[in-house]
Structures are given as C-alpha cells and as structure tokens.
Amino acid sequence: MEDPKAPTAIRIFVDADACPVKPEIYRVAERYGLKVFVVANSFMAVPRSDMIERVIVSEGPDVADDWIVERATPADIVITADIPLAGRCVRNGATVIGPTGKPFTDDSIGMAMATRDLLTDFRSAGATTRGPPPLSRQDISRFLSALDLAVTRLKRKLNP
Numbered sequence: 001m002e003d004p005k006a007p008t009a010i011r012i013f014v015d016a017d018a019c020p021v022k023p024e025i026y027r028v029a030e031r032y033g034l035k036v037f038v039v040a041n042s043f044m045a046v047p048r049s050d051m052i053e054r055v056i057v058s059e060g061p062d063v064a065d066d067w068i069v070e071r072a073t074p075a076d077i078v079i080t081a082d083i084p085l086a087g088r089c090v091r092n093g094a095t096v097i098g099p100t101g102k103p104f105t106d107d108s109i110g111m112a113m114a115t116r117d118l119l120t121d122f123r124s125a126g127a128t129t130r131g132p133p134p135l136s137r138q139d140i141s142r143f144l145s146a147l148d149l150a151v152t153r154l155k156r157k158l159n160p
Contacts, residue, residue: 009035010154013068013094015080016040020135021099021143025079026052028147032155037071039064075158077150095150099135101142103150 012029014022016038026047029036038046039055041064046054057063065085072078074093080086086096086104096104 009075010151010158011076012036013072013076013078013089014038015064015068015078015082015085016044017042017064018081019079019099021079021140022046024140024144025147028144028151032151034151037068039067075154077147077154079147095154097143097146097150099143100139101144101146103146 010032012025012034014025014036016022017040019025022038025036026049028034029051030049034051036052037055038044038052039057041057041059043056044054046052055067057067062085065082065088068078068080068085069088069092072089072092072094077095077097078086078089079097079099080089081098083104086098089096090104090106098104102108
C-alpha cells in the first residue's frame with residue numbers, strides 16, 4: 001500500500017502545440033528522471049522513453065489546457081506560453097515556466113494577463129502587433145536555468 005505521506009514525484013506537463021523548448025525539457029527530465037506529459041490536440045513526435053508520454057486530446061478550444069489543469073498539482077511543473085493556462089496552473093499551486101524561462105507566479109500572472117488583454121484589444125481595434133520574437137540562445141539558456149531551479153526547489157520541498 002502506498003504511503004500517503006510519501007513525497008509525490010515531480011512531473012512536467014508540456015503545453016506542446018507551440019512549445020519551442022521541447023528538446024531542452026526532454027534533456028532536463030532525463031537528467032532528473034522525471035515523467036513528462038507532452039499534451040497536444042494532434043500527433044506530435046516525441047522521443048521513445050518510458051518517461052515521456054504523448055497525450056493527444058480531442059480538438060476544441062482549451063481541451064489540452066483543461067487536461068493539464070485537471071492534473072497539475074503543487075508537485076508539478078507546467079511549461080506554457082499560454083497566459084490563461086499559466087494562471088489556472090498557478091492557482092493550482094503548480095510551478096509554471098514560459099519557454100523564455102520567465103516564471104509565472106501569483107505576483108506576475110496578473111500583469112501578464114493585463115498585457116495579453118491589452119494586446120488583444122489593440123488587435124481587435126485593427127492594430128497590427130507582432131508575435132513573440134524567435135527564441136534566442138539567451139532565452140534557451142534562461143529557460144534551462146529556470147527549469148533546473150524549479151526541479152531543485154521542488155525536490156527540496158518534497159524531500160526535506
């Protein structure tokens with residue numbers, strides 16, 4: 001019988017449809033022996049590993065997001081650039097990191113949502129806005145550092 005007081009294993013949930021740092025996630029997860037769930041609404045190639053699970057959800061708005069939110073706990077890490085998904089996962093207590101290494105927290109999610117809503121309003125008024133710039137080496141390095149730090153903090157928290 002499983003001990004309910006035993007620490008929960010750290011898992012990584014990837015909002016995979018537009019995630020540019022999947023190879024980096026796989027490398028970090030392999031180093032730490034973490035289970036990764038790659039969630040998308042269409043087939044996506046993933047490395048063959050017992051520790052990486054491809055989850056294909058049905059088509060529809062927020063179906064992948066809902067799948068992740070229903071499972072993300074304070075012992076988990078969620079990788080996403082989707083601000084509303086990040087907010088929902090932060091409310092669940094999960095550690096949430098964007099592909100550029102920016103952590104989403106209780107303190108930062110409000111400003112991120114406000115900025116997103118403002119840009120949406122600009123676009124609906126006919127303004128042309130640019131999408132995010134391509135990831136730089138610095139962004140990838142920052143992401144790897146943030147993910148490593150998140151894993152280290154969770155390991156300490158779960159195994160004091």
